[in-house]
Amino acid sequence: MAPVPHPSEEPDDSTGAYVGLSAGAAERRARASGWTTVRSLPPGAIITLEYLRGRINFEVENGTVIRCWRG
Known part of the structure:
Protein backbone atom coordinates (compact mmCIF):
# COMPACT_ATOMS: atom_id res chain seq x y z
CA MET A 1 0.00 0.00 0.00
CA ALA A 2 1.05 3.56 -0.59
CA PRO A 3 1.76 5.68 2.48
CA VAL A 4 -0.98 7.99 3.68
CA PRO A 5 -0.01 11.57 2.82
CA HIS A 6 0.26 14.02 5.67
CA PRO A 7 -0.28 17.59 4.56
CA SER A 8 2.36 20.00 5.71
CA GLU A 9 1.56 22.46 8.43
CA GLU A 10 0.53 25.97 7.53
CA PRO A 11 2.55 28.95 8.70
CA ASP A 12 1.38 30.26 12.05
CA ASP A 13 1.37 33.97 11.23
CA SER A 14 -1.70 36.16 11.67
CA THR A 15 -3.65 37.01 8.53
CA GLY A 16 -4.43 40.42 10.04
CA ALA A 17 -0.73 41.30 9.87
CA TYR A 18 -0.96 41.50 6.07
CA VAL A 19 -3.81 44.03 5.93
CA GLY A 20 -2.48 47.47 5.03
CA LEU A 21 0.68 46.20 3.35
CA SER A 22 1.36 46.77 -0.34
CA ALA A 23 0.55 43.72 -2.46
CA GLU A 50 -12.49 25.09 -1.63
CA TYR A 51 -9.90 25.14 1.11
CA LEU A 52 -6.35 24.64 -0.13
CA ARG A 53 -3.82 24.01 2.65
CA GLY A 54 -0.81 26.29 2.34
CA ARG A 55 -2.64 29.00 0.37
CA ILE A 56 -3.06 32.57 1.58
CA ASN A 57 -5.44 34.94 -0.18
CA PHE A 58 -5.19 38.71 -0.42
CA GLU A 59 -7.95 41.05 -1.52
CA VAL A 60 -6.07 43.96 -3.06
CA GLU A 61 -7.45 47.41 -3.84
CA ASN A 62 -5.28 50.21 -5.25
CA GLY A 63 -2.17 48.13 -4.57
CA THR A 64 -2.94 47.62 -0.86
CA VAL A 65 -4.15 44.47 0.92
CA ILE A 66 -7.58 45.22 2.39
CA ARG A 67 -8.48 41.64 3.45
CA CYS A 68 -6.57 38.40 3.99
CA TRP A 69 -7.62 34.80 4.68
CA ARG A 70 -6.26 31.27 4.64
CA GLY A 71 -7.06 28.55 2.15
Whole structure:
Protein backbone atom coordinates (compact mmCIF):
# COMPACT_ATOMS: atom_id res chain seq x y z
CA MET A 1 0.00 0.00 0.00
CA ALA A 2 1.05 3.56 -0.59
CA PRO A 3 1.76 5.68 2.48
CA VAL A 4 -0.98 7.99 3.68
CA PRO A 5 -0.01 11.57 2.82
CA HIS A 6 0.26 14.02 5.67
CA PRO A 7 -0.28 17.59 4.56
CA SER A 8 2.36 20.00 5.71
CA GLU A 9 1.56 22.46 8.43
CA GLU A 10 0.53 25.97 7.53
CA PRO A 11 2.55 28.95 8.70
CA ASP A 12 1.38 30.26 12.05
CA ASP A 13 1.37 33.97 11.23
CA SER A 14 -1.70 36.16 11.67
CA THR A 15 -3.65 37.01 8.53
CA GLY A 16 -4.43 40.42 10.04
CA ALA A 17 -0.73 41.30 9.87
CA TYR A 18 -0.96 41.50 6.07
CA VAL A 19 -3.81 44.03 5.93
CA GLY A 20 -2.48 47.47 5.03
CA LEU A 21 0.68 46.20 3.35
CA SER A 22 1.36 46.77 -0.34
CA ALA A 23 0.55 43.72 -2.46
CA GLY A 24 4.23 43.15 -3.24
CA ALA A 25 5.35 43.42 0.38
CA ALA A 26 2.56 41.09 1.49
CA GLU A 27 3.51 38.48 -1.11
CA ARG A 28 7.20 38.60 -0.14
CA ARG A 29 6.32 38.29 3.55
CA ALA A 30 3.93 35.38 2.89
CA ARG A 31 6.48 33.44 0.84
CA ALA A 32 9.20 34.09 3.44
CA SER A 33 6.80 32.79 6.12
CA GLY A 34 6.33 29.52 4.21
CA TRP A 35 3.05 29.94 2.32
CA THR A 36 3.25 27.77 -0.78
CA THR A 37 0.50 29.54 -2.74
CA VAL A 38 -0.16 33.27 -2.61
CA ARG A 39 -3.27 34.56 -4.39
CA SER A 40 -4.07 38.25 -4.94
CA LEU A 41 -7.61 39.12 -5.93
CA PRO A 42 -9.46 42.31 -6.76
CA PRO A 43 -12.44 43.28 -4.56
CA GLY A 44 -15.56 41.31 -5.44
CA ALA A 45 -13.73 38.63 -7.45
CA ILE A 46 -15.68 35.44 -7.96
CA ILE A 47 -13.67 32.52 -6.58
CA THR A 48 -14.19 28.93 -5.55
CA LEU A 49 -14.56 28.28 -1.85
CA GLU A 50 -12.49 25.09 -1.63
CA TYR A 51 -9.90 25.14 1.11
CA LEU A 52 -6.35 24.64 -0.13
CA ARG A 53 -3.82 24.01 2.65
CA GLY A 54 -0.81 26.29 2.34
CA ARG A 55 -2.64 29.00 0.37
CA ILE A 56 -3.06 32.57 1.58
CA ASN A 57 -5.44 34.94 -0.18
CA PHE A 58 -5.19 38.71 -0.42
CA GLU A 59 -7.95 41.05 -1.52
CA VAL A 60 -6.07 43.96 -3.06
CA GLU A 61 -7.45 47.41 -3.84
CA ASN A 62 -5.28 50.21 -5.25
CA GLY A 63 -2.17 48.13 -4.57
CA THR A 64 -2.94 47.62 -0.86
CA VAL A 65 -4.15 44.47 0.92
CA ILE A 66 -7.58 45.22 2.39
CA ARG A 67 -8.48 41.64 3.45
CA CYS A 68 -6.57 38.40 3.99
CA TRP A 69 -7.62 34.80 4.68
CA ARG A 70 -6.26 31.27 4.64
CA GLY A 71 -7.06 28.55 2.15
